[in-house]
Amino acid sequence: MGNLFNSKLFMIVVALVIIIGVTLFFVYDYKNDGPVLSRPNDHNEQKGKHSKKRNGKTEIWLAVIPVIILLVLFGTRMALSHASAPDTIVPSKTEKKVATGKVVWVNNSTGKVGITTKDRKDDNPIVARVNNIPVTPDTPLISSYAGTSISNKQFLSLTVGDNVKINVHPYEWLYKNHDEYGNDEHASHVISMLNQAKVNGEVIKIKADSHTKKNSNKNLKLNRAKAQNATYSSGLGY
Known part of the structure; x- marks a missing residue:
């Protein structure tokens, strides 16, 4: 699938879709007498409204379908270009x-x-x-x-x-x-x-x-007590 969307092959596919779409549209239009490539003949004026309406709908679809295909192709290509590589x-x-x-x-x-x-x-x-x-x-x-x-x-x-x-x-x-x-x-x-x-x-x-804090406070009190005892002892001349 990834090879389909490389630049060369992708452009070939796009060109084929356009060529086939345009060809089908004008061939159908010509064979059904218009409205784009209408042929003057004795039967044109005798064609019923229902037949003209049906042909018109068909031609609209023949014009729309290639556009949809192109949009899908370009959309898929854009989505794949933002996709991460398999080894990401x-x-x-x-x-x-x-x-x-x-x-x-x-x-x-x-x-x-x-x-x-x-x-x-x-x-x-x-x-x-x-x-x-x-x-x-x-x-x-x-x-x-x-x-x-x-x-x-x-x-x-x-x-x-x-x-x-x-x-x-x-x-x-x-x-x-x-x-x-x-x-x-x-x-x-x-x-x-x-x-x-x-x-x-x-x-x-x-x-x-809380246990660590208690031990820390206990050690702090002991250190203060030792410091006070040392000061008291030095004052007595020991």
Whole structure:
């Protein structure tokens, strides 16, 4: 079907439809004495109104049908030109958590945050940016956690020491029946590489639960008590 709508073959089909349509119209018109190619003869004036009306309807259809066929051809060609290729790769709708970490620095002037995880330490943190430019399958150089983004709302809520998670939408084939179109090794490699690199992640702050908050408050009170005891002891000269 795709070959039918390439430029050369398509123009040939269009020309054939026009030629056949015009030929049928004028042949029918000539054989039925008009109205376009009417032949003067003794029988023209004797033709009944019913016969003329019927011939007129037929000629209208002979003129309309080729136009409809042409509209269908051009419409189908336009629709196919906007259709995605069988090997198209897209982010899935499924969200997947790929990492958890801690904010180690926040740069308010550039809208960036540094995040450390199990596989990215202080010397090489993940850098997330507000409304970061996403990585695409055509990006020439793909690095780990490239395109990691954070919303402006999340960015404003973060401080150093906050725990965060990074979610991604893994890449997949656009068409679920991709196997029917054949295997594309290059596209398969790109999908594997993008998902392995965990690109285009979204940073989300992990809210502390009530148990964590209680422990945090308890530790804060203990630290304050220790500080007060140390001050009291130093005042007594111990």
